[in-house]
Amino acid sequence: KDEEAIAYSQYPRPADTPQVNSDVPDLKDVKVMGYSLRSWDYRYTLWLGYNPKTFQVNVSDVHAGELYILADDPGEDKNIYSDLEQSVVIKKLSTLP
Amino acid sequence: RGRRNVLFIMADDLRPSLGCYGDSVVKSPNIDQLASKSQVFLNTYAQQALCAPSRASMLTSRRPDTTRVYDFNSYWRDQSGNYTTLPQYFKSSGYFTASVGKIFHPGISSNFSDDYPYSWSIPAYHPPSFHYEKKKLCKGDDGKLHVNLLCAVNVTEQPGGTLPDLESTEEAVRLLKSWANNDAPFFLAVGFHKPHIPFRIPQEYLSLYPIENMTLAPDPNVPEFLPPVAYNPWTDIRGRDDVQKLNVSFPYGPIPKDFQLRIRQHYFAAVSYMDAQVGRLLSSLDALGLADDTMVVFTSDHGWSLGEHGEWAKFSNFNVATQVPLMFYVPGITIPRDQLGESTFPFIDILTQPKYRFKNDKVRRNVVELVDVFPTVASMAGLRAPEHCADVSFQEELCTEGDNLAHTFRRRERG
Secondary structure, three states: OOOOOOEEEEEEEOOOOOOOOOOOOOHHHOOEEEEEEEOOOEEEEEEEEEEOOOOEEEEEEEEEEEEEEOOOOOOOOOOOOOOOOOOHHHHHHHOOO | OOOOEEEEEEEOOOOOOOHHHOOOOOOOHHHHHHHHOOEEEEEEEOOOOOHHHHHHHHHHOOOHHHHOOOOOOOOHHHHOOOOOOHHHHHHHOOOEEEEEEOOOOOOHHHOOOOOOOOOOOOOOEOOHHHHHOOOOOEEOOOOOEEOOOEEEEOHHHOHHHOOHHHHHHHHHHHHHHHHOOOOOOEEEEEEOOOOOOOEEEEHHHHHHOOHHHOOOOOOOOOOOOOOHHHOOOOHHHHOOHHHHOOOOOOOOOOOOHHHHHHHHHHHHHHHHHHHHHHHHHHHHHHHOOOOOOEEEEEEEOOOOOOOHHHOOOOOOOOHHHHEEEEEEEOEOOOEOHHHOOOOOOOOOOOOOOOOOOOOOOEEEEEEEEHHHHHHHHHHHHOOOOOOEOOOOOOOOOOOEOOOOHHHHHOOOOOO
């Protein structure tokens, strides 16, 4: 009961840059999956390589990351992932199931 | 009746831009009234900001990686597992279940049947006038008809003199009337099509939002350090005649500021129009004497970016695209039975009654998810909530990847 409440979401992409089918890629075209976890305090997202034939995500194939600290940045406009990439927080979050 | 009926109301692409969520611009008196008698979850998130995957996820209580529905072209029973849906669970528990409007995403993703007969006792109802939703029916500045994004119309001039959500409300009320004196409990799901684009709405709702009062999103530009993969180029609105005329560059835009204001005006007007249909539905529930033994759930499939981050769509992991309203009215629990008066949900016509005031008495601030809806609705209706799924659950027909939030209705929030 004392665990922090977390919500998960995900979104597929066909490529690392926006293209005409980026909004709604067909499953066969999905190359990257963005997995988000969000709490009261932050939203952390990793964009990971994804194989649509096996439905497998490659957790070591990190295409990009996002981290927003919502108390300072409620609109999610200041992505500080790069600033904190090597930090303890990121390492801890990356080990979550 | 030994069990509570369920009226399950869904909006389409509705972010929590509602009075009851603290929005000072949007006029949503009927949903606010429902919220004042409900438990309101202030921080609820969809599992994927796209209609078909989100609805499949919520209605099976499985995450997209378990439904394996990520687009419009997969049906979970073929793609991953024969998962039991929320309405199917009620149907198998003796409820009469019916779908009006958009509950499952239509087409392949619900087997071209809205998952009938698994989920529903009768075939799903779709408003006939939805056939015209993408036709040239919006009067442009040139006086001709176009396929526009902004499409405030004189309803009497539309085919059949109606609009889809008006028809859905009428059908839902007709069903409620037919069940009012039945002994069998019902689960009625009503899915409104708005505020999804195009904004084909009764023109009078625009008057609630004078363009001179509209403001841009607080952060209308693409953030400097946003990875390109996180950005969506909102292609669905680019194809509309009125947006095409703007010659917006791909993929980043931007849309001219005056048109941004008009998109926001039309979205808010669409919310008020949808709110009026919720009000008509709830006042009928009330008039039929069903409000004291029917729980009401109100939510949406995901949100929509109204210019935040330079985006005009869902299709992302941003909070504005994933956050949704969620509230549960449970007579006797969210409102004491002795406070259930003669009129629980009187219709509030925002076009003639601009002043109203409601207060949310029961709110929860902790983060919750749409996968929590299934076990919570089941539990609050008096059924057993499904057990939590195992780590791998493709063979499990009935389980939940969410949390049963029933305990939150009686305990003070912690943390």
